[in-house]
Amino acid sequence: MTFTQKLKEIQTKQNSLLCIGLDVDPEKIPEHMKSRANPVLEFNRQIIEATQDLVCAYKPNLAFYEAMGEGGLTTLRETLMLIPKSVLTIGDGKRSDIGNTAEQYAKSLFNDFGFDSATINPYMGFDSVEPFSRNPEKGVFLLALTSNPGSKDFQRLKVKGKPLYEKVVQAAKKWNKNQNIGLVVGATHSRELKMIRKIVPDMPLLIPGIGKQGGDLKSVIRNGCDENGQLAVINASRSIIYASSGRNFADAARAEVKKMVEEIRAYKK
Amino acid sequence: MTFTQKLKEIQTKQNSLLCIGLDVDPEKIPEHMKSRANPVLEFNRQIIEATQDLVCAYKPNLAFYEAMGEGGLTTLRETLMLIPKSVLTIGDGKRSDIGNTAEQYAKSLFNDFGFDSATINPYMGFDSVEPFSRNPEKGVFLLALTSNPGSKDFQRLKVKGKPLYEKVVQAAKKWNKNQNIGLVVGATHSRELKMIRKIVPDMPLLIPGIGKQGGDLKSVIRNGCDENGQLAVINASRSIIYASSGRNFADAARAEVKKMVEEIRAYKK
Numbered sequence: 001m002t003f004t005q006k007l008k009e010i011q012t013k014q015n016s017l018l019c020i021g022l023d024v025d026p027e028k029i030p031e032h033m034k035s036r037a038n039p040v041l042e043f044n045r046q047i048i049e050a051t052q053d054l055v056c057a058y059k060p061n062l063a064f065y066e067a068m069g070e071g072g073l074t075t076l077r078e079t080l081m082l083i084p085k086s087v088l089t090i091g092d093g094k095r096s097d098i099g100n101t102a103e104q105y106a107k108s109l110f111n112d113f114g115f116d117s118a119t120i121n122p123y124m125g126f127d128s129v130e131p132f133s134r135n136p137e138k139g140v141f142l143l144a145l146t147s148n149p150g151s152k153d154f155q156r157l158k159v160k161g162k163p164l165y166e167k168v169v170q171a172a173k174k175w176n177k178n179q180n181i182g183l184v185v186g187a188t189h190s191r192e193l194k195m196i197r198k199i200v201p202d203m204p205l206l207i208p209g210i211g212k213q214g215g216d217l218k219s220v221i222r223n224g225c226d227e228n229g230q231l232a233v234i235n236a237s238r239s240i241i242y243a244s245s246g247r248n249f250a251d252a253a254r255a256e257v258k259k260m261v262e263e264i265r266a267y268k269k
Numbered sequence: 270m271t272f273t274q275k276l277k278e279i280q281t282k283q284n285s286l287l288c289i290g291l292d293v294d295p296e297k298i299p300e301h302m303k304s305r306a307n308p309v310l311e312f313n314r315q316i317i318e319a320t321q322d323l324v325c326a327y328k329p330n331l332a333f334y335e336a337m338g339e340g341g342l343t344t345l346r347e348t349l350m351l352i353p354k355s356v357l358t359i360g361d362g363k364r365s366d367i368g369n370t371a372e373q374y375a376k377s378l379f380n381d382f383g384f385d386s387a388t389i390n391p392y393m394g395f396d397s398v399e400p401f402s403r404n405p406e407k408g409v410f411l412l413a414l415t416s417n418p419g420s421k422d423f424q425r426l427k428v429k430g431k432p433l434y435e436k437v438v439q440a441a442k443k444w445n446k447n448q449n450i451g452l453v454v455g456a457t458h459s460r461e462l463k464m465i466r467k468i469v470p471d472m473p474l475l476i477p478g479i480g481k482q483g484g485d486l487k488s489v490i491r492n493g494c495d496e497n498g499q500l501a502v503i504n505a506s507r508s509i510i511y512a513s514s515g516r517n518f519a520d521a522a523r524a525e526v527k528k529m530v531e532e533i534r535a536y537k538k
Binding site for chain 1: 292294330332333335336338339340342343363364365366367368370371373374376377381390391392393394395396397398412415416417418419420421422423424426427428429433436437440
């Protein structure tokens, strides 16, 4: 089964388009957790246990784990073990390198850590992407139009009258021989999201930037889904995992997830 | 002292523009090393000991260490300890992420591992670069025109008549308030290198792609140096570290380095 098929199946079974970004900063987890042997792992365990029936994916951002050194990688590995097979994992590392080196990254993310998919920065072109898309079961999300202010610096530059990010969308469509390539489009750009969905009606779109970054959920759902109300992966991180800084953080996360999932279901109609 | 000043000083003291890419694949190291407790670390130790008086920098590519898991990060950390302060280190990870996350990567590379500089993918714009360039003593090399075949896919697209990579060069020049930003330009593009050096006469240029990838050393030196014959950092990896697969690999690496350094000195005249 290709990654895109697997995503559809999981979104159907879970009846959810929501992805939780496990971007855990040790300084931001609740005080009462800090005396635990591995506070970040215990934090992740409780978040995952409280939300796993309501989401289609978890997306750990590698930067947060790398910032904790070797122990951080072990925590990431152990976190991945806690995620049930009924939910997808996205290794958010935005890697890019020449083919020979990209193979090493793909090996690390897909074989060693066992991620189902990864985010990739497309700037270096086809041979930097191909090692990640070689296995149809593993997914690749290419950065197209990101949610941050800097997205205007290069991504929106006009190439023959079209913005650069559209060139990335067209390339991703062309490279998608294995039906396992998707795109990252920030929730802060809902008009562009609509246009991108028109170009790639059947590709997964990973959409971060809901919540803290200010993206509007309703327009993201209306513009980002495929014709069956699927293939949009709506990511929220800080608004969920830091919903409460108290002992009830996992319950608060679940409540926030539930609210979002219900909103998403309502907007899909 | 800013990173750019430090690079100049080190290139003068070492009388060398050469950087060795420590991109060590455990499968490619000499057979007789494979029974060692940590073959990659021992391999790096011997390469560094044999070449440290002849180079201005070492550039480990993070992918190769990450592919070895947690132990790989420890090996990277221990490798960095073996590099004398008289030589710079470049953490080649080509990272890119939104500001909040880029800070985590910068913390990992500069504070935890202690790299002197890092390579960054510019596609996400200013806020993804700024956390790396905040400290003037730490250097940032932004990917402009990379050495691989995929560099044509996006980097050469025309924006108002100019290639995209030139927009990156112009942005890097504008963002270089702390005199610590440089650019990555592949040795396989010597004509473009000349044009880029004209736009940024006083910024460091990291130039990979000599050797295995086919870049021509003479034109790279003539086109990539500043007016004092400095600020080009010429990287070679596989042609040096795998110069021999026998017991003499470190001597063979030194001989290859010596040959390249002498060629570089000759071409500078």
